[in-house]
Amino acid sequence: MRTEQVDVAVVGGGPAGLAAALSAKESGAEHVLLIERGERMGGILNQCIHDGFGTKLMGEAFTGPEYAQIFINRLTNTGVNVKLDTMVMDISSDRELVICSSDGLIRVKAGAIVLCTGCRERTRGAIRIPGTRPAGVFTAGVVQEYMNIRNLSVGRKVVILGSGDIGLIMARRLTLEGVEVECVAEILPYPSGLARNIVQCLEDFEIPLYLSTTVVDIHGIDRVEGITLAKIGPRGGIVRGTKRFVKCDTLLLSVGLIPENELAKKAGIKLSPVTAGPIVDDHFQTSIPGIFCGGNALQVHDLVDYASMESEKAGRSAAFFAGAGKLxxxxxxxxxxxxxxxxxxxxxxxxxxxxxxxxxxxxxxxxxxxxxxxxxxxxxxxxxxxxxxxxxxxxxxxxxxxxxxxxxxxxxxx
Amino acid sequence: MNEGNIVCTVCPTSCLIDAKWDEKELISIDRAQCKLAWGYISDEIFDPKRVVTTTVPTETGKNPLVSVKTAEPVPKHLVLDIMDTLAVVQAKGPVNAGDVIVADVLGTGVNIIATSNSD
CATH class of the missing domain: 2.60.40 (Immunoglobulin-like)
Incomplete structure (x- = not known):
């Protein structure tokens, strides 16, 4: 296996990874390698075509692709080595990575590593919704990719479970594309998304939001034919007599995000049971010296601006560690x-x-x-x-x- | 005089503003955490506006869609009409972010511009 030596290796080319790679480079790390498993940089921002990104960091509202492009443009000509279509296969606590692409396997010895692997959506299985297993049950982010990137339609009549921001954004997006959004149900007594999104995505289109309500059954054999909603009491049980059938052909789940830390676990990094991300210090250094973490892999953010700021610091710290050997x-x-x-x-x-x-x-x-x-x-x-x-x-x-x-x-x- | 609570959506802080207004103008706002709220709340009462973001298909290019937006906020009551207008629009040739896809959409004086590149 070929071996490459770098000062800072950044895993993930989304907003966190872009900010980390940039700041590592700007802080003096000579060889910075940015590894992205997808075919382009920008990560999830590419499918977030709505606006409102950047108000905290840049004082202006951008769409997701525009926000990503600002960082991609800044990265161009800095000398950061970007590897797309490249997957990290292995990581060790002494800062060695094995990466895989069409060039084959390469061993990367890094002075410091920044993990910016983002997060993943919770699925139906994670929240154990009873019922049949028909087609038409999606996570909100998958539908976002289908509609905004691949030009695919997912259904005609939709119920959304969970009032997380992506679910709210998709309620508006589906409505604009002519899909009927029946309602959004939220198991908690308060919304899980930002007030801004409740206003712009639900109230603007008169989409009802039912609080303390969840999906207790899914119906249909080949395709979703409907779901059963029920009120949830203060102790988490179904309130008697509140079950009702709602006809729909699609159920969207926006029921939370989980930091993606399979690599961190492999390296033996200590994770927090509360955030599911690494335990970090004020340099965003994990429990393993020289391995840093930022963005949604560390904690699920509601604003990309803060994911960028946090990772900028992680990248700077990584550059410093690569030079000095400690912090x-x-x-x-x-x-x-x-x-x-x-x-x-x-x-x-x-x-x-x-x-x-x-x-x-x-x-x-x-x-x-x-x-x-x-x-x-x-x-x-x-x-x-x-x-x-x-x-x-x-x-x-x-x-x-x-x-x-x-x-x-x-x-x-x- | 009218009064009510309005969520300011200028930034994600989403301040819940206590507003008072008459037939003609905004009279007072309370609980705002910055000065941008005044303009937004005034617009929200008398002339609500939104930025419309969506996609249009591309003629060429690696990706089937490019994302687009209204370059400025447009009157809220036109949002669905703008979607109807864009339903039949296809982007010609290679598109770069910032390119005008539809000029002066529905006579609003606002352009529809691309927010991503077609390849």
Missing amino acids: PSPSIKVLPGQGIRYVIPHEVSGNEPVDFSMRVKSPEADRYIVFKQGEKVIRRMRQIELAPAAMIRMRVRSDRFQRSLDSLTVEVAD
Whole structure:
């Protein structure tokens, strides 16, 4: 097997990988290799033809393909080596990859690796919907690819389960293409997608959203002929007498995304049971020195802007590691407190400012996000609206950290 | 005077705005986290607009479709009419992002432009 030596290898050519490769190069890494298994860069952005990308990072709303193209253009002529149609077959904890393409197998020895492998959709099997197994049950992202890339139609009358952003976006997309969207059902008592998408994708087209409601049966032998909806009570059971049949030929599932970390597992990287992504420090370094992670592989984002920003830092850190062989070690553990589901990074050194990202457990109004070390509050910010669907980002300056203490707690408080 | 809650969709923060307005103009807004909300809420009450994004088939090119959008937000009541107009449009020749696919769609003064390349 041929062997190649690189400074930084980035796995995945979506928005996170593009940002990581660019910043690694700009931070002085000489040989940067970007590995993409698809036939083009841009990842999932290519099928996200709706607009609204980039408002946080660039102050302007772009469509997905436009957002991707900005990064692809910046990458051109930087000398980053891009390998398309190339799959990573193996990874080891000493930063060796085996990659496969039409050129055959190549061993890549990397000074540092950034994993930007994105996430995958949860399927029918993952949420165990009872019923028959007819054609016509799709995940929302698959339908997005069929409609927006391949010019394929999926059905005439659709029910969408799950109010995640992709499901909402597809409700609008299907309606615009003349497909009847019967309703969106959401098992939780509140929407899983951003308020912006509820307005623009459902309310604009008078598509009903049924909360605390789920699909409890799928009907049809060859093709979906309908589904049964039912109300779900506070303890998760079906509310008696609320079952009703809805005729449709297609069921779309927008029931969550799971970070894709098969490679990370292979390398022996420690994953968080809450996010399903690696445990990282403020350099986005995983539990294995020299292997970094960013984007949806680390945590599922609602905005690509933050996936880009996070991976930019991961790429910069990787370039630094490839040169220096190490990074400051983290000494402060970051713990989610009252009302917080998770916080990233999981540990920090306290020597540099840190952009924390976090999600709350349940919707709340007019509360504070409080960073505490011992009894001392080191940062606090009022939040008018808190929702699990909206990731919160907060910066803590380096002089705020109490480096003599070994932990920091983030909580929702009055 | 009218009042109501309107979600600002300028950015993903999605502020829930308390707005007051009369027949002619927006009078006040509350709970906005930035100054862009005023213009959006005013438009949303008196002249709601949306960016339409969709695809059109390509004549040549590796991909069967190119993605397109209205270069500016257009009146909301025209969204479905614009979709009807685009239903019969095919992009000619190789297309690059930014190319005008339909000029001045439905007399709005707004062009339909490509947002991706045809190959």
